[in-house]
Amino acid sequence: MTDVQADSPQTVARTGRTLTLDEVTTYLRVGRQLKPVILRVDLELRPGEILGLVGESGSGKSMTARTIAGVLPDGATTDGAIRLDDLDLLRMSRKERRAVQAKEIGVVFQDPRAFVDPLWRVEVHMTEAMRVHLGTSKSEATSRAVELLAAVGIDQPERRMHQFPDELSGGMLQRVMIAGALTMDPSVLLADEATTALDVTTQAEIVKLLARLSAERGLSVLFITHDLALADIVCDRVCVMYAGRIVEVREGRQIFDDPIHPYTIDLLAARPTIKRRIDRLPVIRGVPTSAMNAPSGCPFHPRCQFALEACTTGVPALVPVRGGFARCIRAHENLTGTPTPADAPLEGG
């Protein structure tokens, strides 16, 4: 709160930093036990890159973001290393780590209305972090906030500063959230389902905004979503998660046409399309599982149409395949085809 060596908030363009996760495992306390929610996650988020993290419920995508941002539930522990350039976050004191996370990592969540205080004007939301963490003067914080609101495409930013959240549309409020996350001039933005609660046309606008901010400011974006097709388009690289592990990593625009892991193949096949009615949608049997309830062997094997006996023992390694990586013992076999809906049992039991 006193003198801060960090960059002045007025700095706009800057060189980004590389965020690295090295075999990160996070455990939550459940009763008297520690249960894993993400398992040995390796990630590298380069400056200016948009990296997609895709998965269903229980996949660990949000827990990965919360681990990076340091907002885990009480009693959670994390192993491995999280580095921002050469700063090793997990080896710092809690106080130092909090300072780095507050400064360098911005977070935007799914539902802006659940996240903002409805009694706070936009102004308070936008300036609080700067005032508390950087000790910025009120007038300076205000002018910086107005500048950022304009940068995320909000017209009449001075007027918006005096409005309350319920006076703004969902898309505009999400823009305010993004601007708020940028006030500390972070090098990394974690966007956790940041476009999911929005209407489709608004979603398209927010996605374009994130792409522009990443390009213009060298901001690294971790784009977390359940929507594989959206991630494929938006992201430079996409990581697919299942049961707390990364199961496939690909360059953008590859995964949709050429999925490698059976989970990715089936997930894409199960989506309805706007182009035509599919006589019967292929389904993935069963329900998604989380790391803490995962079966032994490959966590996807009970739902996998390509599973072999060998899949029930030992978790496969992430191996290089066709310019990407996949965690499947049959990754090199060029698996294709859609699951047969007729004999896919329903979830339940």
Place this chain on the structure above:
Amino acid sequence: MRLEVTGLSKEFRLRSGLFRHSSHLVAVSNVSFVVPESGSTAIVGETGSGKTTTARIVVGLETATRGTVAVDGTDLAPRPHSAERRRRARVMQMVFQNPMLSLDPHQPIGSAIKEVVVFHGLRSSSESPERVFELLAAVGLDRRLATSRPHQLSGGQCQRAAIARALAAEPELLVLDEPVSALDVSTQAQILNLLADLKAELGLSLLTISHDLALVRQLADYVLVMCRGEVVESGPVDDVLSRPQHEYTRRLVAAVPESMDDLAISTSMDGGRGTTNDV
């Protein structure tokens, strides 16, 4: 059953300001459509388009300011205690977006289903437990789940239970308000297939409310596009989604991402969309 909606309008009175100056919000304006016998019609639109209000009027959760809702040619004007009203309470059933919220968290799902069977007098109390098992089987749930409470089920199982509860009334029309958007992608397909099966087996008519054009393409034969309370375009789903005529429909179709370049949306402002009152 055939549902015919004619000239439906709904205005909400808003009170604001010091002197309680009242104004009106036109949520639905002059909407007409038909769901044919065993047909499937969908309403698409974004937040504030009036699509959910329209569905709520159809099932009787809201009353219309103007217009009529007719079932098989009989107007279902909201006359309390009338036979038509009781009929509507049974033949049209609604399935909501989030089953975790629409089911009672304290009530086992078997009991929630049985309650509907008994309420409508469709089985005697001795026969109703067997009927509950039939309904669970019809939606692909194990009968052992009858004693489970909603939080013990997955999202997909919960939505199946909500559909079973709707089917318990032996409806002829299901009104589905965003039936899969709260579910995981891998379980959405299961529910969409289930709805298609039920429609075929039971001759159900479907009225689906959604913002998801791919879902509408999969589930509906006929589609209405609503914007700011009005129907801006309607027609067979193939025509409307393949060759959209109205500018708003084109924008909706264009916003379904196929590539980044397809996202032909200005990054500047929220554009011309919004509820009817934010002018």
